[in-house]
Amino acid sequence: WKAAKHIHQRMTSFGVESVLDSFVDMTPDGEKTMINVVGTLPGKQDEWIILGSHFDTMPGIDNFQGANDSGSSTGVLLELARVISESGVVPEIGIIFAFFDGEEGIAGYVEGDGLHGSRYMANKLAANGDHHNINAMILLDMVGDKDLQFTIPYNSSRELVQEVLNAAHATGHRDRFSLTRSIITDDHVPFLQIGVPAIDLIDFKYGSAPGLNDHWHTEADHLENISAESLEITGEITLQVVMRLAFDENTD
Numbered sequence: 001w002k003a004a005k006h007i008h009q010r011m012t013s014f015g016v017e018s019v020l021d022s023f024v025d026m027t028p029d030g031e032k033t034m035i036n037v038v039g040t041l042p043g044k045q046d047e048w049i050i051l052g053s054h055f056d057t058m059p060g061i062d063n064f065q066g067a068n069d070s071g072s073s074t075g076v077l078l079e080l081a082r083v084i085s086e087s088g089v090v091p092e093i094g095i096i097f098a099f100f101d102g103e104e105g106i107a108g109y110v111e112g113d114g115l116h117g118s119r120y121m122a123n124k125l126a127a128n129g130d131h132h133n134i135n136a137m138i139l140l141d142m143v144g145d146k147d148l149q150f151t152i153p154y155n156s157s158r159e160l161v162q163e164v165l166n167a168a169h170a171t172g173h174r175d176r177f178s179l180t181r182s183i184i185t186d187d188h189v190p191f192l193q194i195g196v197p198a199i200d201l202i203d204f205k206y207g208s209a210p211g212l213n214d215h216w217h218t219e220a221d222h223l224e225n226i227s228a229e230s231l232e233i234t235g236e237i238t239l240q241v242v243m244r245l246a247f248d249e250n251t252d
Helices: 002-013 067-086 116-127 158-170 189-193 228-246
Strands: 017-027 030-041 045-054 093-100 134-141 150-152 177-179 198-202
Touching: 002 017, 002 030, 002 067, 002 093, 017 116, 030 067, 030 116, 045 067, 045 116, 045 228, 067 093, 067 134, 067 228, 093 116, 093 228, 116 189, 134 228, 150 198, 158 177, 158 198, 158 228, 189 198, 198 228
Parallel strands: 045 093, 045 134, 134 198, 150 177
Antiparallel strands: 017 030, 030 093
16 A cells, blocks of 8 residues: 555656555455555546556565666656656557556466456446547556567557567567567456457566576565666667557657
């Protein structure tokens, strides 16, 4: 709750209208109360894109900070909200900044485990028909590794993959992206399931050397093992995509 309130206060200070959306969901450990933080910047049309990040961290790990998973993506999303809001330019398409609770699983992502906040939001959109007005969902996750190499999973929408690769090329970072045949269970999945195009911008090799993932979900996930440059690159690429999708222009 402290983290959610902090994010809410930051969003409000940027001039982004935001709400704390609490809900109760069943987990392998019984019912839990969780809370999403959702900020909105309305556009000229009643259409939207969603920028997402989870802000909860993995439970049960001694000395776990979660600087990369999920601090990195949450920090980038907050900065994007600030930059876009303070530009004063009204987008053609509205932007939703979604900070999800309950992404981390506690039982190996069996049915009903993890993705609680994103599933709640997606189901809510589908229930009232608002999912038809969502043009895209862009998820950021684990974007702070010093050796930043995005591994876009196979279960990402093809049209958004092309948008991201175009943005990476335009910003000079195409070499940091590869496409994988892996299917990743992450917060973009519930949106794919309701028919919303979605993509997961994730570097799933977070470790002590290139290609390793030995820092993931360990006490080594702390500030000393993430890079401000990687956060900046992620923000730059994501902003390029947002400018194209929501403002119908490029930043270069």
